[in-house]
Amino acid sequence: MNLSAVITGVAGYLPPDILTNHDLEKIVDTNDEWIRSRTGIEQRHILKDKDKAASDLVVEAMRDLLAKTNTNPDEVDLVICATVTGDMVFPDTANIACDKLGIKNAFGYDLNAACSGFLFGLTTGAQFIESGRYKKVIVVGVDVMSSILDYTDRTTCIIFGDGCGAVMLEPSEDLTIGYQDAILRGDGSGRKFLRMKSGGSLSPATMETVLAREHYVYQEGKTVFKFAVKGMISAVEDLLEKNNMTIDDVDWLVPHQANKRIIDVVGRSLKIPVEKVMMNIQKYGNTTAATIPLCLWDYESQLKKGDKVVLTSFGGGFTWGAILLTWGI
Ligand code: UT7
Numbered sequence: 159m160n161l162s163a164v165i166t167g168v169a170g171y172l173p174p175d176i177l178t179n180h181d182l183e184k185i186v187d188t189n190d191e192w193i194r195s196r197t198g199i200e201q202r203h204i205l206k207d208k209d210k211a212a213s214d215l216v217v218e219a220m221r222d223l224l225a226k227t228n229t230n231p232d233e234v235d236l237v238i239c240a241t242v243t244g245d246m247v248f249p250d251t252a253n254i255a256c257d258k259l260g261i262k263n264a265f266g267y268d269l270n271a272a273c274s275g276f277l278f279g280l281t282t283g284a285q286f287i288e289s290g291r292y293k294k295v296i297v298v299g300v301d302v303m304s305s306i307l308d309y310t311d312r313t314t315c316i317i318f319g320d321g322c323g324a325v326m327l328e329p330s331e332d333l334t335i336g337y338q339d340a341i342l343r344g345d346g347s348g349r350k351f352l353r354m355k356s357g358g359s360l361s362p363a364t365m366e367t368v369l370a371r372e373h374y375v376y377q378e379g380k381t382v383f384k385f386a387v388k389g390m391i392s393a394v395e396d397l398l399e400k401n402n403m404t405i406d407d408v409d410w411l412v413p414h415q416a417n418k419r420i421i422d423v424v425g426r427s428l429k430i431p432v433e434k435v436m437m438n439i440q441k442y443g444n445t446t447a448a449t450i451p452l453c454l455w456d457y458e459s460q461l462k463k464g465d466k467v468v469l470t471s472f473g474g475g476f477t478w479g480a481i482l483l484t485w486g487i
Pocket of ligand 1: 187188189192193196197273312313314316317378379380381382383386415416417420444446472473474
């Protein structure tokens with residue numbers, strides 16, 4: 159039997175502490191006007207509780223998701239957690255969150271594709287549902303970027319924030335709804351421009367790497383900006399062409415929230431009206447793997463069954479792509 163993977167619930171969680179642009183003015187040489195005009199960001203949420211980590215954000219979002227979808231924790235089959243800031247290098251954050259929530263019958267794993275992690279995770283989760291093998295798959299995008307930000311580097315610390323978004327995927331025999339298609343791409347040569355220099359097998363942690371501040375996000379912003387614009391536009395155009403659609407057929411564009419200027423250029427180039435473009439970067443900043451599910455969560459009440467939704471992202475790797483969904487709830 160052919161099955162479609164449908165998003166049957168969306169949830170999100172932001173840690174309670176807020177770091178405004180004015181707060182950042184006291185930490186680095188920056189100002190509210192520059193941050194607003196160059197990025198569109200006004201504030202971001204930050205996990206300040208030193209006893210908490212990414213899994214605690216996942217627990218809060220998944221608890222809400224289980225309640226919204228009337229799911230008993232024992233019914234969950236699989237949890238895929240997209241993140242670059244898991245609780246620790248290993249074990250994975252998905253299983254830590256399942257343990258904390260009392261999810262006993264699921265298996266879980268983390269997926270590292272930076273800002274495209276949620277798109278890659280959603281595609282992976284959809285395959286498990288479409289194959290008929292599993293019935294309840296949770297896909298999470300979570301990042302605690304504040305744990306890997308250099309708050310002396312004004313070019314990176316101002317754009318990122320912490321957050322988590324999660325969706326439930328379930329099978330439907332109605333193939334006109336749910337996950338429809340994707341164009342996903344990768345280019346490892348992009349690692350020059352966006353990476354964490356040390357802490358992996360290439361350059362394990364030493365006193366020297368710590369002193370050289372190599373355990374933080376390193377980004378050549380201008381270069382990444384240009385690749386991001388080009389990558390998201392081409393992924394969406396290719397996806398629409400492949401599905402014999404035009405931009406007029408799209409009800410919602412859900413772009414990765416890295417910089418409002420990137421979103422504006424992508425929207426203008428694709429010729430999609432601004433009111434069809436989801437945007438919440440002003441409230442949360444760039445939460446890496448969490449931006450897209452957090453958009454779906456924020457706009458949930460405006461989404462209608464049958465809406466054509468295009469998700470698109472670009473990020474570290476480089477990784478990028480676009481997914482076409484038909485909203486099913
Ligand atoms: O999500 C993962 C993928 N990441 C992205 O997509 C991020 C893409 N890149 C960007 O969003 C932007 O490149 C940034 C927001 C990171 C930087 O914005 P920009 O417009 O590219 O700024 P810039 O680096 O070209 O710097 C322009 C000027 C420089 O001053 P001079 O040399 O012109 O005098 C910087 O020193 O702005 C200065 N500057 C700042 N000034 C105040 C850079 N950062 C700041 C700051 N506050 N925070």
